[in-house]
Amino acid sequence: MKQSTTKSASLGRPSGRDSEKVRRDLLESARDHFLKRDFKAVSLREIASSAGVNGAMVNYYFGGKKGLYLAMVDELFESLDEKMRSLSDSSEFSIADFSHSYCLLLAENPWWPNFIVREILFSEGETKEEVLQRFSKMIAPKLLHAIGQEVEDGNYREGLNPELTLMSLMGMAIFPFLAAPMIERVFGMKIDESMANKLAEHNVALFMNGVVNQKQQVTEGTGS
């Protein structure tokens, strides 16, 4: 019922619309939604509506909901790959410098830990494997080697396990951003760029020298 003579003003191809922009809008809307809620919990219509288009556009441009999701994942990883490369390709590479830059990078892209953890821990398998592979080849080998080298050179403690050390380093850097909603509640602390700066310095200092007051007691037992 209805319609007939009433020319629905919004039917048919709109005039002067940039279809590439529609594509980008959909990707952006998808990122906004999928980063906050689960794949199943987000509906096609919701995403499309936020992008200002009909839900059928998702099928038109991306072949379906899953297609849009994978396109979004690809996009995120590309921007991430690029930034990580520029970070680890600096001429003079040191763990401390890397750790510091890494913290700032996370502050600029707070969606990243969230995204990685969600993909790897909670995704339904399909995308998981690919994501895991891309991530595992990114930086871990380089950092492991760098830590091993420091131990060999005698700069780091003898017997220090590179794998465990890298895990600690990653945990210290990533966890605050990952658990931001909890941190903000429990500590009453906003996770912004100024905080990231403090965190970066704190982390490097803790990583290098620990919490113990060295002026008071130098070289405690260390014999494990």
Add this chain to the structure above:
Amino acid sequence: MKQSTTKSASLGRPSGRDSEKVRRDLLESARDHFLKRDFKAVSLREIASSAGVNGAMVNYYFGGKKGLYLAMVDELFESLDEKMRSLSDSSEFSIADFSHSYCLLLAENPWWPNFIVREILFSEGETKEEVLQRFSKMIAPKLLHAIGQEVEDGNYREGLNPELTLMSLMGMAIFPFLAAPMIERVFGMKIDESMANKLAEHNVALFMNGVVNQKQQVTEGTGS
């Protein structure tokens, strides 16, 4: 475990069935499913079928899907609360001891970080707030105070920020378990109890004294 359709003979109240067991089976099945996949991604029928009963039983015993989920959350938190209390109520409380026990506790309950992060980061708000409140009152205040005390006593470096320090400590301890699937892939390292023991020792040593070889160089500049 799959009873499936036992044909028409299975109508009406079954003989000699323990209704309390059905309740427990449903809770267990719910935990198995909800810990692996999202709330929305798990269907009532799936849970019930795994427990060997009809989907309507979820409504009968728990008032609905959400009721079952909350009952499961309650159960998990109860077991967790109990264990955490016994950890922080030891007569002589030290950060190092706590950190060590905490690691071992995580190794025994690997679902925990997964669950917490999922609840806080990805849940749809309703349960989130309650979970956040319970968690925020658990141990954070006690640990913050303990760290502050160590600084005051001159055991920890002057100017050490207790909040940042606690974040680092939590990150070092939790991250390996949270990212276990990634760790196992990237480092070829199984996250089991033996590894948790090494990790615990490693973390305490790193937390206390850092990575720098103290025998060679004491207190480097670190001026950024």
Add this chain to the structure above:
DNA sequence: AGATTTATTAATTAATCGTTTAATTAAATA
């Protein structure tokens, strides 16, 4: 100008979900 292609929405479809209801039977009660 006319035909075709491209982009868009409304309407429809088929599946699935959580929930409700009705039927059914064992157990408990009187």
Add this chain to the structure above:
DNA sequence: TATTTAATTAAACGATTAATTAATAAATCT
């Protein structure tokens, strides 16, 4: 023993979902 209550399933319901189709009109091509 007769009646009520408790526990269970199958079936149906209404809502919501992703996906498909048909209608429509601008853009583009011939």
